[in-house]
Amino acid sequence: MSSSVKRFLIGRPLKSTEIGEQKLNKLKALAILSSDALSSVAYGPEQILLVLVTVSAVAFWYSIPIAIGVIFLLAALMLSYRQIIYAYPHGGGAYVVSKENLGENPGLIAGGSLLVDYILTVAVSVSAGTDAITSAFPALHYHNVIIACLLVVFITILNLRGITESATILAYPVYLFVLALVILLVVGIYxxxxxxxxxxxxxxxxxxxGGVTLFLLLRAFASGCSALTGVEAISNAIPNFKDPAPKNAAKTLLAMGGLLAILFSGIVFLAYYYGIAPKAEETVVSQIASETFGRNYVYFFIQGTTALILVLAANTGYSAFPLLAFNLAKDKYIARMFTIRGDRLGYSNGIIFLGVTSILLIIAFKGQTEQLIPLYAVGVFIPFTLSQTGMLVKWIREKPKGWIMKLSINFTGAFISFTVMMIFFITKFGQVWAVLIFLPLIVFGFHQIKNHYESVGDQLRVTTCEPAIKVKGNVIIVPVAGITHVVENSMNYAKSLNPDQIIAVYVAFEREDEKLFAEKWKKWQPDVRLVTLHSYYRSIIQPLTKFIDTVEHKASESGYRVTVLIPQFIPKKSWHNILHNQSSLLIRAYLLYRRNVIVTTVPYHLKK
Structure with missing residues (x-):
């Protein structure tokens, strides 16, 4: 049944040879990889106004020069990441660039920042989308958390079906959002x-x-830069593009930058000209649409597409997180399970992990993730700064043709990114201080995982100086609970191995049962030695493991190995398992960590 549900939700498994069909063209890639950046138009301008309103509504005109500064930074980042795409066509973005040019730890800081940022992308985007829905339908406001969690589950399933399928579905709402905002801007300016x-x-x-300070303006500028989150996603996901992948990725990046610049500057201008002030109960985009069209079908079309793009912005995380996790796992910094492709040729473990952690974050913050936006933004500007600095080092070291121009572009990107990052730390330290704690912990965890994998590789390598254990013979211990077909099946298997000795072990709770079972066993299996153990406290595990330890100690002194062969019957239907005592599972769990004991299970399948 579970297999049928999986096939219904995710679809049929794809062959490895079909991976070429899972590549994206420019139109689909623009939709699936730019949804995070484009969606920030819905809250980026509002973040600027939220800072300026602390002075007065008269200060709103400062949003125009601040927006120009944000767009200038966007242009620098677009040109910088375009160079990264051509320099590192296999993807990896800030992690690969920083690791190769600045060293291991800067690379891990960039990788760790982006991993956390993609989780925040999903949580913040879905929560913001839910807010947009409940702004239009206030009766749903009390169900924010449930709605947000269901939306994450939906997007997770969609991505498990494969990147091409999800891109085909998600392209429509992304382009509808762009159309809705273009209509809003054209009519508003008209x-x-x-x-x-x-x-x-x-x-x-x-x-x-009066009261406007440089500190306040820098804080507003940093808040507006939250609109730039997601612009690095394309450089991380180059392997998802159809060939020629770098060229297609670079064109998609420039298209995304152009759209983001037009929509962001347009919303800032309309908000300024209309005199829109941020409200807790209604978004800035909603207020602009309401002033322009009234509460008619066009307004609800704009709100509906805005809600959709905010929710689907999470999909940028689903596209980039699994590829970044793959690169980290390939370098042995996180679990190897993130390198495995699922049934639909996507890195399904990364997709599922991202979905689960995002839901936990939404529940922890009760769907009110606005306070995470500064943390979310600073988490992007750390890898922005490191990747641009890494490219500086690369151009200085290699000095390719035209390297002075390339160096200038990356220097501008690095300088502005670093400045914005420092502004965030200075002006919003109370909201972003957690980065200084969790980022070193993440990097420490990466090193611990790498050390573990290297240690395991050392011990498993056949060239290691550690001598192989020489075994003279084998002693098999079979725990038995009665005289049944299950035990008979296990005994026959044990005898077929031709061990030096077979010992059957029976644990009794009553002396009479112990004596009676010994008599029956002598008649049934006279050629197999039986050891009966009395359990004073009705525990099977304690006396059994104590006996196994004693036998193992004596056997190892003589060069023999002990194998514990556990009989287990398998019910025909899986739900029947809950009706039976799972003693075999407990015994196996206890024995697996015994250094010199081999544990094996002999299954006996029931027919009805």
Whole structure:
């Protein structure tokens, strides 16, 4: 039944040779990899206004020069990441660039930051999308957490079906969102040009504002830079593109940057001209749409597509997280399970891990993840800074043709990224201080995992100086619970191995049972030695393991190995297992960590 449900939800397994069919063209890649960056248009301008409103509404004109600064940084990042795409066509983005050019620890800091950031991407995006839904339908407000968790489950299943299938479905809402915002911007600017919007709604640019400080403006700029989260996703996911992958990825990156610049600057301008102030109960985009169209079907179309893009922004995380996890796992910094492709040729363990951790984060913060946005943003600017600095080192070291121009582009990106990162730490330290704790812990964990894998490899290598254990013979111990077909099956198997000795062990709770079973055994299996153990405290495990330890100690002194052969019957239906005592599982669990004891199970399958 579980297999049928899996096939229904995920689809038929794909052959390894079908992996070429799971590559993305530019249109699908733009939708699936830019949804995070484009969705930030829905909250990036609002983050600027939330800082400026602490002075007064007159200060809103500062949002225009701040937006110009954000777009300038966006342009620098687009050009920088375009160079990364061509320099590292196999993907990996900031992690690979930093590790190769700056060293192991900078690479791990970049990789760890991005892993956490992609988890935050899913949690923040889905929560923001849920807020947009409940803004239009206030009655659903009390069910935010449940709605958000269900949306994460839906997106997780969609991604488990394969990147091509998810991209085909998700492309429509992404492009509908772009269309909705273009309509909003065109109609809004037309209304302004025809004089339908009063110029008295906003303060003219350059109006003196008391209380505005450089610190406050830098804080507003840093908040606006949250709109740049997700721009690195394309450089991480180059292997998902159709050939020529680097060229297609670079074109998709520039298209994303252009769209983001137009939509972000347009929303900032309309919010300024309309005199929109941020409200707790309604988003800035909702207010602009309401002022432009009223609460009609166009308004609900804009709100609906905004909610969809905010939810589907999570898909950028699902596209980039598994590939980054693959690169880290390939280098032995995280579990090797992240290198395994699932039935649909995606890295399904990474997809499932991302979904589960995102749901836990949503539940922990009760769907109110606004306070995570600064943490989310600073988590991006750390790898931004490291990757641009890594490219600086690469150009200085290699000096390829035109390296001065390349160096200048990456220097600009590195300088601005570092500046924004420091602004975040200085102006929002109370919200981002956790980075200084969890990031070193993550890097420490990476090193511990790498040490473990290297230690295991050392011990498993046949060239190791450790001599192989020489075995003279084998002693088989068979725990028995009665005279049954299960035990008979196990005894026949034990005899077929031609061991030096077979010992059957029976644990009795009553003296009479012990004596009676010994008599029956002597008649049934006279050629197999039986040892009966009395358990004073009705425990099978304790006396059995004590006996096995005693035999193992004596056997190892003589060069013999002990094998514990556990009989186990397997019910025809899996749910029948809960009706039976699972003693065999407990015995196996206890014995697996005995250094010199071999544990094996002999199954006996029931027919009805």
């Amino acid at each position: 209304n302004i040009a025809t004089g339908e919007v009063s110029p008295d709604l906003h303060a003219p640019i350059g109006t003196p504002v």
